[in-house]
Amino acid sequence: MSYVDGFVLAVPKDKIEAYKALARTACAVWMGHGALDYVECIGDDVPYGTLTSFPRAVMASEDEVVVFSWVVYRNRESRDAVNAKVMADPRLKGSDMPFDGKRMIYGGFATLLRASDRD
Numbered sequence: 001m002s003y004v005d006g007f008v009l010a011v012p013k014d015k016i017e018a019y020k021a022l023a024r025t026a027c028a029v030w031m032g033h034g035a036l037d038y039v040e041c042i043g044d045d046v047p048y049g050t051l052t053s054f055p056r057a058v059m060a061s062e063d064e065v066v067v068f069s070w071v072v073y074r075n076r077e078s079r080d081a082v083n084a085k086v087m088a089d090p091r092l093k094g095s096d097m098p099f100d101g102k103r104m105i106y107g108g109f110a111t112l113l114r115a116s117d118r119d
Contacts, residue, residue, distance in 0.1 A: 001111040003079045006070045008105045010060035015098035030071050033085040037072035058103045
């Protein structure tokens, strides 16, 4: 089964365009090195919960938007190989991160179930 890296982070609203540019570059890099799928989503209906929520998890402020993204690989071994190539890719070296990386949540996940209605 496939393997997924997932990310949740907060991006300042005034840096969304810079984030979109970085995301386009990152997508090209990951896909170019063998990722199967790359998805970036900007929060649209993401309420600040009383106890838990996406905004709480990344300590998002009123002037930030939550971004939820994931990258899909064939398996864990493929993920490790792709990420090693990504980290060495010069297209991402020295990139200015338009968000606070210390508040980013990320992790790798083995796929339990997958269904798709893609074209």
